[in-house]
Amino acid sequence: MKALPVVVTRGAAVSVTGAAVVDDLSAVPEGAVVIAPAGDCAGLGAGWLRARTVIILGESPEPEGDPFLVLPGRPSPAMLERAIAAARRCAGDATALEAATERLAAERRLRHELLEIGAALSAEPDLDRLLEHILRSARQLVHADAGSLYLLEGAEEDGHRLRFLLAQNDSCSAPAAEGSLAVDTTSIAGNVALTGRALSIPDAEAIPGDAPYSFNRSFDIATGYTTRSVLAVPMSDRRNRSVGVLQLINRKRDPSVVLKSREDVERQVVPFTDRDQELLRALASQAAVVIESSQLVLEIQRLFEAFVRAVITAIEQRDPPTSGHSARVAIYSVNLARALELDPPGTWAGITFSADAIRQLRYAALLHDVGKLGVREQVLTKAAKLYPFQDRVIRERFLHARRALQLAAAEELLHGIAPGAPAPDNASLPALEETLRNIEHELEGAFEAVERANDPTVPLNGLRPQLEELARRYFPGPRGEPRPLLEPDELRLLSLDRGNLDEDERREIQLHVIHSTRFLQTLPWPRTLERVPEIVALHHEKLDGSGYPGGVSGGSIPLEVRILSIADIYDALTASDRPYRDSLSPKRALEILRDEAAGGGLDADLVALFERSSSWRLSGSA
Numbered sequence: 001m002k003a004l005p006v007v008v009t010r011g012a013a014v015s016v017t018g019a020a021v022v023d024d025l026s027a028v029p030e031g032a033v034v035i036a037p038a039g040d041c042a043g044l045g046a047g048w049l050r051a052r053t054v055i056i057l058g059e060s061p062e063p064e065g066d067p068f069l070v071l072p073g074r075p076s077p078a079m080l081e082r083a084i085a086a087a088r089r090c091a092g093d094a095t096a097l098e099a100a101t102e103r104l105a106a107e108r109r110l111r112h113e114l115l116e117i118g119a120a121l122s123a124e125p126d127l128d129r130l131l132e133h134i135l136r137s138a139r140q141l142v143h144a145d146a147g148s149l150y151l152l153e154g155a156e157e158d159g160h161r162l163r164f165l166l167a168q169n170d171s172c173s174a175p176a177a178e179g180s181l182a183v184d185t186t187s188i189a190g191n192v193a194l195t196g197r198a199l200s201i202p203d204a205e206a207i208p209g210d211a212p213y214s215f216n217r218s219f220d221i222a223t224g225y226t227t228r229s230v231l232a233v234p235m236s237d238r239r240n241r242s243v244g245v246l247q248l249i250n251r252k253r254d255p256s257v258v259l260k261s262r263e264d265v266e267r268q269v270v271p272f273t274d275r276d277q278e279l280l281r282a283l284a285s286q287a288a289v290v291i292e293s294s295q296l297v298l299e300i301q302r303l304f305e306a307f308v309r310a311v312i313t314a315i316e317q318r319d320p321p322t323s324g325h326s327a328r329v330a331i332y333s334v335n336l337a338r339a340l341e342l343d344p345p346g347t348w349a350g351i352t353f354s355a356d357a358i359r360q361l362r363y364a365a366l367l368h369d370v371g372k373l374g375v376r377e378q379v380l381t382k383a384a385k386l387y388p389f390q391d392r393v394i395r396e397r398f399l400h401a402r403r404a405l406q407l408a409a410a411e412e413l414l415h416g417i418a419p420g421a422p423a424p425d426n427a428s429l430p431a432l433e434e435t436l437r438n439i440e441h442e443l444e445g446a447f448e449a450v451e452r453a454n455d456p457t458v459p460l461n462g463l464r465p466q467l468e469e470l471a472r473r474y475f476p477g478p479r480g481e482p483r484p485l486l487e488p489d490e491l492r493l494l495s496l497d498r499g500n501l502d503e504d505e506r507r508e509i510q511l512h513v514i515h516s517t518r519f520l521q522t523l524p525w526p527r528t529l530e531r532v533p534e535i536v537a538l539h540h541e542k543l544d545g546s547g548y549p550g551g552v553s554g555g556s557i558p559l560e561v562r563i564l565s566i567a568d569i570y571d572a573l574t575a576s577d578r579p580y581r582d583s584l585s586p587k588r589a590l591e592i593l594r595d596e597a598a599g600g601g602l603d604a605d606l607v608a609l610f611e612r613s614s615s616w617r618l619s620g621s622a
Contacts, residue, residue, distance in 0.1 A: 004053070004088050005029070009036040012057050014080060028052065031095075033087045035080070041067075053087040127294045131166050134287040135246070141283060142231070142276040143255040144248035145170050145269075150181065150189050151244040151291070162189055162245060169249075171259040175219050185212035189245040192232045196242055198281060201230040202271035204249075226250075226265045231272035233280045235288035243288045246280060248272070308366050315372050319380045322369070325571055330365035331618055332567035336606065337361055339613035340563075345605035348559070356528035361560050364535035368564060371515030379508050384454045385493045385500045391454065394490060398447045401475035401485060405443075406436045408476060446470055446485065456500040467494055510548045513540055531560070539564045544600035562603040566593060566610050569602075586616060 006019040007028050012035050019035070025044060028034060030051040034041075037058050041049065046066075054067040057075070068087055071079065135149045146169035150162040162181040167174035185191045191213045192199055201207060204215040204227045220227050232247040250259065250269045257268050316323040337353050344351050353361070372380055378387055386394070410432065450470070453463045471491045474482040486494070493502060501509065513536070520533040538552060538561040545553030573589035584592070590611050597604040610616060 004031055004033050004091050006033045006035065006084060009034075009040040011037050011040050014057065014075070015077075016080060016084065031091065033084055033091065035084075053091045055083050055087060127291070127298060130290065130294055132168075134283075134291075135166055135168050138246050138280060138283055138287075139168065139170075139248060140255075141279050142248060142272060143252045144231075144272075145250035145252055145259055146174070146225075146227075147246065147248040148189070149244065149246060150193070152183070152193060152242055153180070160193070162193055169225070172223050172225050186214070188213050188215060188230060188232050189247050192234050192245050192247075193242050196234050196236065196240070198231070198233040198277050200272050200277055203228055204230050226259070226262050228265050228269040229271045231276060231280060233277065233284045235284040235291065237288045237292045243291055246284050246287070248280070251276065308363060311370055311373075312366060315369055318377055319372055321381070321383065322575070325575060326366050326369055328571045328575075328618060329368065329564070329567045330362050332570060332610075332615060333361055333365040333563050334358060335615035335617075335619065336563050336567065336610050336613070337560075339609055339615050340606070343609065343613060345609060347605050351559070357560075360529050360532055361535070361563065363529060364532045364539075364560065365564055365567065367520060367532065368516065368536050368539050368568065369512060370519055370536075371512035371517070373519075374515035375508060375512050379501070379505050382500055382505065385456060385496050386454050386490065390490060390493075394450060394486070395447070397483075397485065398443050398450075401483075402440055402443045404476045405439045409435045409439065450486070450494065453494040456496075456498075460495070460497065464495055467491055510540070513537065513549050531558075534558070535560045535564060539568060541565075542601040543603065546601060562606055566602060566606055569593065569596070570610070570616055590616065 006016055007025070008014060008016050008019045008021050009025060010021060010023055014035065016035060022028065025034060025036060025040060026048075032052050034052050034054045035057065036054070038056050041054065041056070049067060054069075056067045056070045058072065068090060069083055071083060075083070131149055131151075135147050138144070139147050147167070148164065149166040151165050152160050153163045154160050160183040162183055164179050164181070165177050167177060181187050181190045183190050183193045185194060188199055188201070199213070201215070204217075207213070207215060215227065215230065217227070219225060227249050229251050230247065230249055231251070232245055234242045235244040235246060237243050250265065251272045252259070252268045253270060254268060257264065259265050259268060312326050315326070337358060340348055341352055384391070446466075449463055449466050452458050453460060453467055467486065468491065471484055471486040471488070473485050475485065477483040496502060499506075517533055517537040520536055525532060535558070538550075538557055541547035541550065541552040541557055541561065542565075543554055543557060543562075545551050570589055570593060573584045573592060574586060575583055593602060593607045593610070596602045597607040
């Protein structure tokens with residue numbers, strides 16, 4: 001340590017080898033050893049005294065503050081030399097302590113910064129933003145002008161590759177993130193990923209010729225940038241497996257300087273230190289764990305997305321006419337939620353949806369019909385008022401009735417011939433043939449009426465009396481017993497005024513909401529999706545209490561449910577693949593939604609927004 005200067009005032013009347021003699025102490029620099037009588041220090045203040053190591057000669061008057069040493073009387077030269085040596089040691093110790101305190105404070109600040117970086121990384125759910133944060137934090141820690149981030153991809157047995165994902169540069173435009181590197185020793189990043197050891201290169205232009213790696217200078221050549229110092233560290237997970245590489249470039253003396261020229265690089269850029277490498281390894285380890293967790297979350301999300309898609313596929317395979325319904329409802333629902341943020345009506349002013357809230361609504365829309373897996377397939381796929389087997393039975397019955405009635409007509413002719421009378425001549429046969437044709441035509445017409453009545457899209461109008469007449473008409477059965485052309489249950493179903501389901505079948509279909517809710521409640525939903533079962537459970541409820549299954553009304557129906565209900569009804573009205581009714585135009589479907597809202601069943605503000613914002617158009621993907 002350099003010896004501190006010694007200053008003696010003339011009034012001290014002592015001689016000290018190498019000491020400067022002064023008359024005025026106010027100009028003496030801080031840190032100096034000062035030898036003076038107390039009177040010479042008068043008026044300088046305690047602050048001046050603390051900033052210097054002062055030896056007072058004589059007993060009075062006492063100076064302001066607290067001097068290092070007071071030597072009464074006239075000290076001998078040897079005593080004075082020992083006092084000066086002690087003063088210098090004390091001052092040196094104080095300087096060392098101050099430096100150590102500053103280093104400790106710097107370490108504490110650095111540790112705090114690392115903790116804050118770690119907390120910020122752990123809190124970032126988006127992988128792209130996470131990678132940006134990692135690289136930016138790494139550069140700030142070690143004053144790097146630029147940097148790149150690579151992640152390992154592919155299975156080990158198939159040969160890993162390092163995917164170039166991100167670059168940052170304070171002095172020029174960063175290169176676009178594209179391409180990949182082989183995990184081998186030929187490149188700096190590949191070498192680090194392969195060996196798991198950091199590489200610090202003081203000068204990228206002076207890499208030894210026997211080094212297995214080289215620096216790719218294509219970016220420098222294309223932009224005029226100069227790469228000098230390089231530090232690349234592996235990002236290793238908790239199992240010490242590399243997940244990627246952090247590569248930093250050009251450590252700057254002053255982190256605020258922009259490197260505009262090669263001269264700037266010569267003045268500002270220095271090699272990365274061992275301390276830099278230590279810090280970067282600590283950050284890279286944190287980053288690797290967070291990246292691994294983020295990738296695991298993405299994998300779980302992809303798995304769940306595939307599960308949802310598989311469930312929808314299973315539903316659509318059981319109910320082919322509704323194929324695509326859930327996906328379309330999800331699109332309409334998300335469209336309406338986005339429109340509500342951009343143009344909220346007064347009742348919903350200030351409403352916003354987070355990414356998690358949109359995801360929750362989307363999954364509820366995709367899974368709202370999952371309970372149809374618990375509905376009997378023959379009810380679920382019923383396209384007409386009669387089940388297919390009932391239609392076939394009636395068809396066969398009418399054919400049998402035709403043959404039976406025709407046979408009865410022929411027998412009646414034969415029974416009318418008296419014993420011993422001649423057989424029917426050619427003149428009587430045309431009458432029989434006409435009778436047989438009339439029976440055939442009559443039953444064909446009757447069956448056509450049954451087929452029209454079986455179609456849910458055809459109004460009954462005058463068909464009901466005809467059906468009732470058929471139920472009262474009998475024909476000879478196989479053993480001659482009277483059989484009706486229509487059974488009571490068949491007449492009941494064919495006489496349905498609306499749709500293709502009777503009340504029992506309608507209730508069974510409505511039970512799909514309960515099946516959906518019970519199924520979804522068995523899943524361990526994360527906190528961000530925990531309301532999916534609730535939204536699905538209420539999506540057929542109406543604001544006026546006329547919905548099902550619980551007759552819930554008014555304020556008990558959340559916003560997400562109101563959105564889903566509108567989307568569900570609109571798609572049911574406009575779907576072109578429903579065999580039990582004709583599809584409606586968007587204009588007519590929107591009119592029905594408005595009528596339903598005017599009657600108190602749907603949220604009128606949301607219906608108006610659904611139409612106004614064109615949320616009913618199929619834009620985006622489910």
